[in-house]
Amino acid sequence: MTRPKVCFVLTDAVSYQMLCRGQFEYFRENSNFDITFISGGSKQDFDKLRERQVGKVLDAKLVRKPSVIKDIKALITLTSFFSANRFDLVVYSTPKALLLGSIATLITRHNNTIAIIRGRAYENFFGRKRKLYQLLDKLSLSTSKRVVFISESLKEAYLNEGLISPTKSYLLGSGSSNGVNTDKFQPRNLVHDQPFTVLIAGRICVDKGIYDFAEIITHIQNKNIIFKLVGPIEDFSSEALLSSLMSDNPSIIHIPYTDSIEDHFIEADLHLFLTHREGFGNVAIEAASCGIPTFAYDVIGVKDSVKEGVSGKKFSFKDTASIAEAIDKASIDPHFNQRYTLAREWAIENFDQEKVWNNYLSFYNSVLKESS
Template sequence: MRLASVPFFLVSQLQLQAEQLAAYGMEVQLVSGEGPELGRLHLGPRLRYTTIEFARPIHPWKDLKTLWQLARLFIRERPEIVHSTTPKPGLLAAIAGFVTRVPVRLHTFTGQPWLHRRGLVRWLARTADRFIGFLNTCCYADSHSQRQFLIDEGIISEQKIHVLGHGSLAGVDTVRFDRNRWSEPERQDIRRQYSISPETKIILFLGRIARDKGIRELLMAFEQLIVDGKDCHLLLVGPSDEECGGESFLPSGTPHAAKRIQSVGYTDCPERFLAIADILCLPSYREGFGTVVIEAAAMGVPVVGTRINGLKDAVVNGETGMLVESHDARALYEAIATLLSSPAQLARLGHAARERARRLFDAKYVNRLLAEEYLKLLMYSRR
């Protein structure tokens, strides 16, 4: 049983993994709250779905109701494995699974929301992560740097947290994310749809439009690029997270560059935009790994990102992309400007990124590692 807070996470991150586990003969049940992405969730005879709402902020009564629903679900379905991702499902599934004696209880950490919080909220979130580590059979981090961070912070012991392979949550579908699937006429047609000329360089952001994704720094850097006369266009692709700033500061932050910025909302076809991108920019403050980075890499698109846990694993600085300090708009501008001024370096980084993604992060390989881990843990639990 796989749990996440919203179906967007299931569709964008775990769909292929669930399908592959079902193909191995496992009965897979997905659990999340309601959301518009449910219609894009592909189910089958061995792949089912159950709706349970997870309140995003701390909400005692709603959280108790969800905990009760999870316990009833676990008692009714009697899963051998419960595997959660994202903080709220992680804590509630750990408690419900422990109480109902689910044999194998797992959680994958994909970043720490408390990293830049202070006071009581930070303490509560850290305590929740400690409970997740304590109550579960085993935990995973989707990057080696994040694993070490959690150990150093005293969240979990090194014996209880692991990384599968070289990291990532579910790898990348290298068949789907292949630039060669898109012909030159198709790519030019996409450019025309967004009124972008063939010569203009495209800087792409893929993800939640939110403050903690570094959107403000990206806009400041892009504004300077336009002031300097760079012929480039910024595409922001992803849902607006209004709780974390959303698009509220887009119009006022870029007086010179506003006409060269387009926010196109959520897409279930990110490869369509990666097919026309020259650079992916991800100036996040925190990431677990950054799945979008290896999706871009698989399509030969180099990344300019921040030197934070997770992205340090996904991007090899100077080899598959460039890393700068987080919150530093000037450094971000300089890195992007350097690549825009050097087509040869851009091509070299893109080629190296593609080869590395296919060698280390192919989804079939990563998902096979997870299936083997499930079988190993089940064998131990039955002794």
């Protein structure tokens, strides 16, 4: 029996590790796909991908930032490769891979294509700049046979803005692109005798809410609350702001890097998620899996990853005063964590990793069967 040839295209090889950890190993064990991975990226990230032994690998020299010369070269590489190699299914995702992959497959008449939308960098853009990005999205999606969104609110945004037809739009299960490892992210089983601790996990930059955090700090009344920020600083202005905040507030702690974020979740009482845009807030379901509630903005992508009253609480965008008030109340509420005892159950029911992986595998199999 001929093995279905499936090609995945992402902009950077690191994304196969960051966005799809474990997923392709699951495909290897539960399908007979002959998989090829295409992207740009560093030698180190390509080596890590090859070490996983989940498929063949091609460096097409894709780059994240706009570069006319590099993008044309990458498009030529993709088009040449797809001309010489026929696939039963091509799946592309992340902005540059989405654009160039959709063009290359159109030119080479690969008709069975799936675009996965993980979010949009232009969520908070306005005017002509936003319209340009919308036009590029519309172009890419118009040539794609099917489009999978990783959250319902993201899908609705594209539909409401007329960027996609409802007939080709899909949401698999409850959303998410890779689910949560509920064995790794477990509730704490240690005596919690430290002050009320708020965890902020992820990149530290404007879009992830560092300036919003600064506003919240000015409103906080309980000065015994510990704020722990875990993640790399993205830019100079964010670094300067955080440095200033830490010098004025000894209760603010910054940990630049960890490969065990679950250890920080189990030491926290609350997860604070101030991102301005997201395709799906995976960090919020990781917190939920640990039994830790999340306070977050009610924005696209995030609203799907926080269940009001079950895994946390959602606030209007930029309403930092209300968030600070809620944190203050939580910090003196002896029953706070007991109010979110169903968080882990909700995370397991909707986003357990193998369930999410199986949603994608079943979808790919159904597409292949339909086109055979």
